[in-house]
Amino acid sequence: MTSKRAARETQITFDCADPAAQAAFWAEALGYRLQDPPGNFATWDEALDAMGVPPERRNDASAIVDPDGTRPRLFFQRVPEPKQAKNRVHLDVRAAPGLTGDARMVALEAEAERLVARGATRLQRYEPAPPLGAGHIVMADPEGNEFCLD
Numbered sequence: 001m002t003s004k005r006a007a008r009e010t011q012i013t014f015d016c017a018d019p020a021a022q023a024a025f026w027a028e029a030l031g032y033r034l035q036d037p038p039g040n041f042a043t044w045d046e047a048l049d050a051m052g053v054p055p056e057r058r059n060d061a062s063a064i065v066d067p068d069g070t071r072p073r074l075f076f077q078r079v080p081e082p083k084q085a086k087n088r089v090h091l092d093v094r095a096a097p098g099l100t101g102d103a104r105m106v107a108l109e110a111e112a113e114r115l116v117a118r119g120a121t122r123l124q125r126y127e128p129a130p131p132l133g134a135g136h137i138v139m140a141d142p143e144g145n146e147f148c149l150d
Contacts, residue, residue: 009072009073010072010073011072011073011074011075012072012073012074012075012091013074013075013076013077014026014074014075014076014077014145015077015079016076016077016078016079016143016145017078017079017082017143018059018078018142018143019059019060019061019062019076019077019078020059020062020076021119021142022062022076022141022142022143023062023063023064023074023076025118025119025120025141025142026064026074026076026141027064028115028118029093029115029118029120029141030064030066030071030074030093031066031067032064032065032066032067032071032074033064033065033067034062034063034064034065035062035063035064035065035073044058045058059078060077060078061075061076061077061078062075062076063075063076064076083143083144083145086146087145087146090145090146090147090148091147091148092136092147092148092149092150093111093147093148093149093150094150095107095108095111095149095150096108096111096149096150100128100134101128104128104134104135105125105127105128105135108135108136108137108149108150109137111149112137112139112149115139115149116139119141119142120139120140120141120142121139121140121144122137122138122139123137123138123139123140123146124137124138125137125138126138134150136148136149136150137149
């Protein structure tokens with residue numbers, strides 16, 4: 001017998017030093033947008049004023065959402081400690097779906113250049129190695145979190 005479970009939403013959370021900057025980078029990288037302020041507030045500053053959040057705490061968290069509402073929300077929270085080691089889980093940014101060989105790597109290189117201009121760091125390129133390796137580029141966001149251009 002199978003039980004029915006309610007559908008669950010997924011949120012991906014990043015621990016970071018600068019939530020606003022990380023949210024801006026990932027919104028640009030993924031085509032997301034900053035989450036709207038709650039209620040009828042026109043801006044986040046209005047909402048945070050109404051909530052009594054002091055100015056020095058206004059960059060404690062930020063969130064971005066998919067404009068189409070299909071991909072998970074990304075939440076960025078300030079933590080005091082810096083990144084210590086390689087990520088055990090990372091995002092793959094699908095920058096060349098359906099492409100193979102040279103065309104794939106050209107598309108990945110173009111996306112790597114675009115993201116480097118926005119604060120990412122290029123770490124390593126892996127050449128295509130058929131039959132299973134299509135080739136990818138390992139990158140790091142502005143705070144050093146690894147992700148792949150795939």
